[in-house]
Amino acid sequence: MPLFTILTLFPEALEPYLDVGVLGLARRRGLVQTRLIDFRDWTRNRHRSVDDRPFGGGPGMVLRPEPVVESIEWIEREWGPHRKLALCPSGATFSQPMAQSFVEEPRLLLLCGRYEGFDERIFELHQIERVSIGNFVLSGGELPALCIVDAVTRLVPGALGDERSAQEDSFQDGETLDHPHYTRPRTFRGLAVPEVLMGGDHAQIDAWRRKQAQARTQARPTPGSHPTQPNNGAF
Numbered sequence: 001m002p003l004f005t006i007l008t009l010f011p012e013a014l015e016p017y018l019d020v021g022v023l024g025l026a027r028r029r030g031l032v033q034t035r036l037i038d039f040r041d042w043t044r045n046r047h048r049s050v051d052d053r054p055f056g057g058g059p060g061m062v063l064r065p066e067p068v069v070e071s072i073e074w075i076e077r078e079w080g081p082h083r084k085l086a087l088c089p090s091g092a093t094f095s096q097p098m099a100q101s102f103v104e105e106p107r108l109l110l111l112c113g114r115y116e117g118f119d120e121r122i123f124e125l126h127q128i129e130r131v132s133i134g135n136f137v138l139s140g141g142e143l144p145a146l147c148i149v150d151a152v153t154r155l156v157p158g159a160l161g162d163e164r165s166a167q168e169d170s171f172q173d174g175e176t177l178d179h180p181h182y183t184r185p186r187t188f189r190g191l192a193v194p195e196v197l198m199g200g201d202h203a204q205i206d207a208w209r210r211k212q213a214q215a216r217t218q219a220r221p222t223p224g225s226h227p228t229q230p231n232n233g234a235f
């Protein structure tokens, strides 16, 4: 059962999302555990400030190393060693195979940065992997941490109502996208559900879905490229 320990300055921002849907249910069923730790509690100065001006000058503030390192050490003393991930735009891009590898970990520690990010020395003192959720910059690591917790939890056996949902999701084999989905009504604003899905011939339905998934995968713009035009629901 994965235990996610999240180090953040804003635990209250994470709690509501962890409580709903697949994640909330998985936590209540004891399939995953989450702990939110505010590393401001490890500050020693009167104002409880966690950041300071960058050496060398320049804009913004940097997270001081002491509260981050001391909270990591406290967490590992309390609950044992964790695989440690720092959310950083400069990290390896998070992916479905990475989520698959994290689900095997008994304990994951997610460090949410703020301001200009972490003092570099935390990476020298502890083995911490940098993980990014894409080539864009957010104000903090909380949303990236939630992305990871969510994606990993979906892969924990029993977390989804039907195990096949995760197996058929996009990227399960590394790249193939999911096929299109339809539900009632049969016709909506003049648009009918493809006939093959109504026929009840499961071999034909599987073949149609495979073909659609392949076509979607091939038509997908290169990740990171700009959308040039709306796809008008083609895929």
Ligand SMILES: C[S@@+](CC[C@H](N)C(=O)[O-])C[C@H]1O[C@@H](n2cnc3c(N)ncnc32)[C@H](O)[C@@H]1O
Residues within 6 Å of the ligand: 086, 087, 088, 089, 090, 111, 112, 113, 114, 115, 116, 117, 118, 131, 132, 133, 134, 135, 136, 137, 138, 139, 140, 141, 142, 144
């Ligand atoms: C404003 S950002 C810092 C950006 C940093 N100066 C840079 O350009 O790489 C503050 C924090 O948000 C988080 N963050 C922002 N974008 C992210 C992304 N794409 N992936 C993961 N974490 C991100 C990180 O924890 C980061 O320390």
